Amino acid sequence: MSTVLVVNSGSSSFKYQLIDVENRTALASGLVERIGEGTGRVKHRDETRSDGGESTWERDVPITDHTAGFGEMIASFEEHGPSLAENRPVAVGHRVVHGGRRFFEPTVITDLVKINIEDLSDLAPLHNPAAVQGIDAAQAAFPDVPHVAVFDTAFHRTLSPAAYTYAIDRDLAAKHRIRRYGFHGTSHKYVSEEAARFLGRPLADLAQIVLHLGNGASVTAIDGGRSVETSMGLTPLEGLVMGSRSGDLDPAVLLHLSRRAGLSIDELDTLLNKRSGLTGLAGASDMRDLIARAESGDTVARDALDVYVHRIRHYVGAYAAHLGRLDVIAFTAGVGENTPLVRAESLGGLDILGIRIDPERNTSSGRETRVISTDDSAVTVLVVPTDEELEIAIQTLSAVS
Ligand SMILES: Nc1ncnc2c1ncn2[C@@H]1O[C@H](COP(=O)(O)OP(=O)(O)O)[C@@H](O)[C@H]1O
């Protein structure tokens, strides 16, 4: 059995999954959060139990850093199973958000690779430093197996210069590596392949738009399995309205805020990354809260939703034009998979593009891939649950075997 441990590190948390790659199943999953805060929390789930017994555990313990967090994860395996000795991972796969111009392939992590990932931190300040912390801690906990980095940017290597170039001074851009890179690639790749598999059609034949709507959100136009346009840019800040990130805005807004409101660079960074998006508009980043508020008549929440879906429609129209034809639109990630209202409002009234949502199908829920368009819709609209961890595990194994 080829078992891979997958780690997705955030600044104060990490998620993990132990995956049996041959059978494409998770053996265990969990989350270590609030690292470095007063009380941390560990959630662990044994996915192998079929006896109906208890399979999920949670406990609160102080967790000083990622290394301590890995200790807690291993303790959870020892206490609750499945056994790491019996299901020894042959490799550890790490999600790394920014691979810059250097990393496109799943890459075995050496000291030099780690330095390069760290060096890209200014381009993904919320993500890359956390990945390095997670890698250090995981290498200490699993010193005898290879560790592999799988990059969010990798899938977007196929963008054309026309798509990835910003219209600024060429020399300055080249010197500072300024171009559009694109993110969430592991998810966009997985979902577009799953859509083709579900429809029983060759990936090479399909023109798709994948909407990854999670905390971070991005949309990608995929032609025959290749990313040809994507909404995130140099950093994961451009594009759609997100939980706490602004997405697109006129760059002059920053100049104006600097000159008129006296905001520093760091203040602007915090504003755009942490205090914008749904948080900035309505004081909450969680889509469930926002929808509950909108449904109970809160106009601030309702207006924020309007901005959110307006931006999605904008990209769907633009990407249909880039592709020149459109077979599939796939919704994925926390919001995309679970929010009929966002799906209906994003794609409602788009007969002009051959898109017709079936209201009944759109309300269905579950972890299965499903169709939510009508039978006479020219474009098939799908909900496809993403599985970044499985995709990372597959790519990790490919890098070490
Ligand atoms: N059942 C649900 N209904 C509506 N929204 C949901 C549901 N589950 C998750 N979400 C939303 O998904 C978002 C988080 O998406 P997720 O893909 O888990 O994010 P990430 O992996 O980027 O942290 C949150 O806005 C959350 O409210």
Ligand SMILES: CC(=O)OP(=O)(O)O
């Ligand atoms: C790249 C990115 O935005 O990732 P996440 O959605 O996990 O924040």
Ligand SMILES: [Mg+2]
């Ligand atoms: Mg995510």
